[in-house]
Amino acid sequence: MKKLFIFCLLVAFNIQGFSQSLNMSLVGSYQSSWNNSRGSDVWGWVDGIGTEYALVGLRDRFSVINLSNPASPTEEFYIDESAYQSNWRDVKTFGNYAYITTEAYEGLLIVDLNDMTGNTFWRVSTFNHPNNGSSVYFLAARNLYIDENGIAYIFGASDPALPANDSTQPNGVIFLDVASNPTNPEYLGGWQDYYTNDGMVRGDTLWAACMGEGKFFGIDVSNKSNPIVMGQQSSPTGFTNNCWVSDNGDYLFVSEEVTNGYIASYDVTDLSNIVEVDRVQSTPGIPSSPKNVIVDGNFLICSYYRDGTVVYDITFPNSMIEIGYYDSFTGVGSGYDGNWGIYPFLPSNLILATDINTNPTGNGKLNIYDRQFQQGCFVEGTVTDASNGNPLDGVNVEILTTQATTSTNITGDYAIGTASSGTYNIVFLKAMYASDTVSVNLSNGVILPLNVSLDPVPAFGVSGTVTNSSGTGISNAEVLIYNSNISQSVTTDVNGNFSINSVSGQHFYDDYYEIVVGKWSYRTSCHNEYISSATNNLSITLDYGYYDDFTFDFGWTVSGQATDGMWGVGDPEGTSSQGTNLNPEDDVNGDCYVNAYVTDPAAGNQAGSNDVDDGDAILTSPIFDLSSYSTPYIHYYRWFANAYGNSPDDSLIVRITDGNSTVDVEVITANSPNLSSWQQNSFKVSDYLAPTSSMQIIFYTADLQSGSNNYVEAGVDKFQVSNSITPPTSVVDLSEKGFILYPNPSNNFIVVKSEEIGDVEIYNLLGEKLLESRKYTLLKEIDISVLPKGLYIIKLGEISSKFVKTN
Known part of the structure; x- marks a missing residue:
């Protein structure tokens, strides 16, 4: 399910809808004879009198569907494959023959489509070279492609007589000549450098998608006995599934078959310097996975599992625009079901799409x-x-009321677009320059030239003092001042003073900023404030106490023997496996910044890539003095994940020490409740040890069973100390899910601060959506100058708030 919108507006009236399609309509469908059979790939074929057919792979059959009446298609025939059942069948054609691969042990199924009884077919598993006496044998294969010359490329084949890891397994690419002998293809050679799960060929260039390597390869196959790699490139997350080259051969489009994977475009004009130029997701911020992509002229047709069939305009490969979709699956999320196969090349211009299943x-x-x-x-x-007329790079360009955003390159150039014609406001925004909003009329199929000049604004520095509650300056306090465009940090001097000098390049301009100040043994302060050249001297007071949300480095130490997955501080990246979330995507809501300590914050190529392996990982706090506290309590957030592999039996252990004795406070195991989510814990220190001036807290986790393949991950955030079992109120004024909106009221712009990623939507009181903008980072500035004076609703995910637009 691609789009689900639930929004409660003011007096509890609901606007709810499921947007199933955009610029695509369902003409017809077929499934009546496919009881309990999962679908896989699809291809199209046209006979000599122009009748169109869909060739469909299913778990237990190969089915040929007559499309003479596409509103009511019929099954012409099928070949029973119940003896070769597999969830994976790939179909291609050459001439009047269909060629089908499967991961069942069948070999290559060849079907004569001139015989619509379905009685003429062959299963071939041995293929001989016409000249040198060599041969290749396979029974299973992942995919195939047939080029314009009648050369079939078999991807990910296997010979069950050989061990799976045998170096002679033909699991790269096999080249077969189906043009010379369609029913007994000849073996021409192969490329066996890496396991290849899919690919395609144009001219003499083979584009191979090798998921195991996380890369695609461009290979010269003009000499079938001696293919030569000309270039290679990693895809964004490393789950390189399939690829298709543009009609002019200048760009390659790649899909990643993984939750939150991308469809990416690459400039391949120079194979020694392949450059990624764009990446898109069907539903950014909502877990989903692409499957396959096919180029059809200026359109990229995509199967997108639970998001259905999605179409992008690739006129500008560096600015792909979603212009259509049809969501045929009733579920939502990261499951690997829904749309698998697509075929857009029928003379009727119909698009064929196969669902694995229409629901779970x-x-x-x-x-x-x-x-x-x-x-x-x-x-x-x-x-x-x-x-001065110099080009500006890094200018953010956004078409308001759409999700279209881009930025200028090093020469100041940009290209951007949207699906529908109309009048739009385009905002150009860059730090240290006055933003510009230009109103334009856009038409489908028309490229509008628009050059813009931005006026620089004067820069200034910021200075200030950090003091304690008695007014004494605090030395070596950390100061961070940032917004969506600028981030500067400094440390106070011996008197608690700091200065960020614009002459040195550390500059500011009139705007709202987040100001975060902290030091160990003080409670971190964070707030937002408007800073101008007239109000650029700041005064911040820190209260005594212990608090750390890891905005700053206060001296926590990391130790242990783990070979991977050591504790690190950063913005956590979420992971999931088999539809289950493992690592939370964000840190705790309600603190000052996005950081947390995690057993390697980076997600890696997949769940478990950066988990704790073959040893322990230990996180130890700086020493803290509890001797002056009456009844000290320690509060912290933590999460733990331990799953898969061989009987997961690992743990996260929280310990307290006074430098002499160490006591376990909490032990979280694979059987504990609420795994893989932030959980707060509080404990009274004296229940374990007498409070002293040399206390430390320790977070210990380990994967001590080598080769167990267990996933071991953990996270820690928002450590603090108080004299009550109730944690202190937040150091930052946050509403639900950490949502801050400022300035409010406002005339020209508002800033949304939230760790939530997604579409920011603005509605009037009638429930009409007026503006929409995509939020990718902690802060998002939105131009509201086009709105008339009044009260508005702003929505981000399930969070909503009100603001006032002034004149």
Whole structure:
């Protein structure tokens, strides 16, 4: 399910909808004879009199569907594959023959499509070279592709007589000539450098997607007996599933078959310097996975599992625009079901799409779509400095009321677009420059030239003093001042003073900023404030106490023998496996910044990539003095994940020490409740040890069973001490889920601060959506100058708030 919108507006009236399609319509479907059979890939074929057919792979059959009446398709015939059942079948054609691979031990199924009784077919597993006497044998294969010359490329084949890891397994790419002998193809050679799960060929270039390597390869196959790698490139997350080259051969589009994977585009004009130029997700911020991509002229047709069939305009490969979709699956999230196969090349322009299942328990289904989408509306140009004419790089360009955003390159150039024609406001924004909003009329299929010059604004420095509650300056306090454009940090001097000098390049301009100040043995302070050249001297007071949300480095130490997954501080990256979340995506809500201590904050290529392995990982706090506390309590948040592999039996142990004795306070295991989510714990120190001036808290986790393949991950955040079992109130004024909106009221812009990522939507009191903007980072500045005076609702995910627009 691609779009689900639930929004409670003011007096509890609900606007709820499921947007199943955009610029695509369902003409017909077929599944009536496919009871309990899962669907896989699809291809199309046209006979000599122009009748169109869908060739569908299913778990237990190969099915040929007559599309003479696409609103009511019929099964012409099927070949029973119940003896070769597999969830994976791939189909391609050459001439009047269909070629089908499967991961069952069947070999290559060859079907004569001239015989619509379905009685003429062959299963071939041995293929001989016409000249040198060599041969290749396989029974299972992952995918295949047949080029314009009748050369079939078999991907990820296997010979069950050989061990799976045998170096002679033909699991790279096999080259077969199906043009010379369609029913007994000849073996021409192969490329066996890496396991290859999919690919395609144009001319003499093979594009191979090798998920195990996390890369795609460009290979010269003009000499089938001696293929040569010309270039290679990693995909964004390393789950490189399939690829398709543009019609002009200049760009390659790659899908990543993983939750939160991308569809990425690459400039491949120079194979020694392949450059990623864009990446997109169907539903950013909502777990989903792409499957396959196929280039159809200026359109990229994508199967997107639970998001259905999605279409992008790739007129500008560096600015892919979603212009259509049809969501055929009733579920939502990161499951690997829904849409698998796509085929867009029928003369009728119909798009064929196969669902693995129409819902989590359903059988396969063929969907037939009509196109209502057309080429998008584009704007391109150059942004320059108005004072000297120099190009500006890194200018944020956004089309308001859409999700379209981009930034200028090193020469100041940009290209951006949206699916529908109309009048739009385009905002150009760069730090140290006055933003500009330009109103334009956009038309489908038209590229509008738009050059913009931005006026620089004067820079200034910021200074200030950090004191304790008695007014004494605090030395060596950490100061962080930032917003969505600028981030500067400094340490106070011996008198608690600090200065960030604009002459040194550390500059500010009139705007709202987040100001975070902290030091060990003080409670961190954070708030937002408008800073101008007239109000650039700050005064911050810190209260005594212990608090650490890891905005700053207060001296926690990391030790242990683990070979991977050591504790590290950073913005956590979430992971999931088999539909289950393991690592939380963010730190705790309600603190000052995005950081936490995690057993390696980076997600890696997949769940478990950066977990704790073959040893222990220990996180130890700086010493803290509890001798002056009456009844000290320690509060902290933690999470733990321990799953998969061989009987997970690992733990996260929380300990307290006075330098002489160490006591276990909490032990979390694979059987504990609420794993993989932030949980707060508080304890009275004297229940374990007498409070002293040399206390430390220790977080210990380990994977001591080598080769167990268990996932071991943990996180810690928001440590603090108080004299009450109730944790102190937050150091920052946060509403639900850490949502801050300022300034409010406002005339020109508002800033949204939240760790929530997603679409920021602004509504009037009638429930009409007026503005929409994509939020990717902690802070998001939104231009509201186009709105009339009044009261508005702003929504981010399930969070909503009100603001006032002034004149």
